[in-house]
Amino acid sequence: MTFTPHPHELRSSSTAEVREDEKWTTPRVRTGGWRQLGVVNWLLAKAASRSVGVSSANLFTTLGQAGGVFRGWLYFSATMMPFGPLSRRDTEMVIIRVAQLRRCAYELDHHLRLGRRYGITDGVADYLLSRPVGVRSAGIRHRDDVVLDCVDDLVLRGELSTSDFDDLRLHFDNRRIIALTLLVGHYSALAGVVRALHIERDFSN
Known part of the structure; x- marks a missing residue:
């Protein structure tokens, strides 16, 4: 499946903005x-x-x-990556979206590269990085958009709406729903650790 952003959607913070924000002068540890x-x-x-x-x-x-x-x-x-119950494509998609929302260039550097091995094409990656927050697809949402809406809710609001949870259950069993929420929470927390300690990026671009 390919992502098709709606024409009326506005662009969110770009990768360049995220990475410019994370240029530490020196690591704290x-x-x-x-x-x-x-x-x-x-x-x-x-x-x-x-x-x-x-x-x-x-x-x-x-x-x-x-x-x-x-x-x-x-x-x-x-136990979540690479050995979690979610597919590697779903896992990388979730991590890239979390990293974008949390403005963590370190995570983006690694998982944009890893994602290419598991179906995250340049077009999909661009969508994950530019997808606006709070703009929902009209009518029945695609599976990937359901997942990404849930990621946005968990990162930005710290909870899932009833409608998002119900839609998530159409695509995942309880085991994978729990794994999804743990994955989002873990990489959101890890982004905070990276930013708090000013951990330097492993790649120059």
Whole structure:
């Protein structure tokens, strides 16, 4: 299925605006090596970095300094991505939309790249980044628009309307609905951590 934005929809904040907003002068917590992370966390950070296509991801070499919290977080995160009950396309679509709403260039850098492997074409990505908030499709909504409306509600209002929840149940069972809400909440919180600690991006563009 392809996205077809309505002509009357207004453009939301652009990727360029999001990324311009996230140019830190210096990280608040510097990345660490094996001395700061400990051998176990350092090895885990290296393995996790390679899984997302970089030799050393700043997110992991920063959070790895939290000791056992990092290991617990890494396991919890992996149960949603890449091993969650949602399809990888749905997962990447949700994460990209959350990252856009939360103005997190770090997440966008990684998941726009990952998304290409799982059906997030340039056209779909452009729609996820420019889709206006609060403008609903007339009549019966497409499945993807139902999901994205729910993401917007969870990020911006912290809840789901009854109509959104009812429409979501037309497409997902209870297990996947729970997974969706956890995925949105996790990546919204992670965006806040990235911004609070001024974690530097792994890619220059």
